[in-house]
Amino acid sequence: MDVKTLTLGVLCLGEASGYEIKKRFEDAFQHFFAAGFGSIYPALKKAEEEGLVTCTEVPQEGRPDKKVYRITAAGRAAFAAELAATSPEHKVRSEFLVLIYFAHLLPPARLAEVLEERQRGFEEMRRMVEGCDVECPEAGELTPALRFVAGYATAVFGAAIDYIDAHKGELVDAIKEGSSR
Amino acid sequence: MDVKTLTLGVLCLGEASGYEIKKRFEDAFQHFFAAGFGSIYPALKKAEEEGLVTCTEVPQEGRPDKKVYRITAAGRAAFAAELAATSPEHKVRSEFLVLIYFAHLLPPARLAEVLEERQRGFEEMRRMVEGCDVECPEAGELTPALRFVAGYATAVFGAAIDYIDAHKGELVDAIKEGSSR
């Protein structure tokens, strides 16, 4: 699945500009599907060429015109078809775990930093996911699907945080001993 | 961090051929850093050109010669420097969570399949990570770092599996109701 497809997904939920889609990616998908302007704008352009979305330019003062995109029937169908065909992959690319795997080649002080930095990162992620719950009470109750995703993320980040917290001291001590010997 | 760098890391642990490095990636890094032949072989070639590894061709019968790579002092230094400079990122790209997020656009039967498929995937991963413990008793005790990585993965996969198991019925039921209404 590429950025163009998920962009279609966002537009299924309502019209939006490229900038707004980027924000959606940040506060809803960030923890499982990141994307920057450099992939969103070209994706929107291509989707428009293919008739999957339409675009209305809204004049703005002191800014470039806002381009509001709306999904078409063809776009909706394309997104549904893509969803039906994608298998539930789940890939992780973790420099953090590489660093731990080769901890013996890291200065012990740096190792401790690495562990705390990642722990803070996970804590921030968890806060954000839980915040999602609180942020949108106006839209009525969270749908079951959204609750599932948020609950999943909370559980997984929680497990990661707890594990790091419970074992970091032990690891750092062992590496310190190893490097002084 | 790219494949070339992690390849250097593997060679820090002992000499190996491209094929053997690929196996290492599969049974040690798979859950946090995947790589295929198409990135490993060119990485090795480039590392050799840069003097980070040396290569000895070992004649084989009925197969292409085996090319055994060994890391050089420069290679070791380059790897250590790279490690010291990399920040502990941790990125997830999950088609699975996208599928759940848009569960309302999926046939309920497919949703149930998706949940079970991913659960099985995580269970397999967890088994593999735990197996790591059992597979290499000859190399003496697992180092603290290796234990940390295995323990982390076990905890996180466990949390994911438990969460899916506890909430999949609820989700599927809710989506079924939504689509019949």
Next chain:
DNA sequence: CAAAGCATGTAATCGGTTACATGATTGT
């Protein structure tokens, strides 16, 4: 006064995946 937010885009580059190309041996 500086930083963050609003708003759009392009081009170069980079890294990785996939498919192709070859072929013997061993296990089911």
Next chain:
DNA sequence: ACAATCATGTAACCGATTACATGCTTTG
């Protein structure tokens, strides 16, 4: 017989990141 394992590589392609380019408004 067929699949898997051993063993190496290349080339085309694809998608994403990064840097560049511009510039006003709001908030701290």
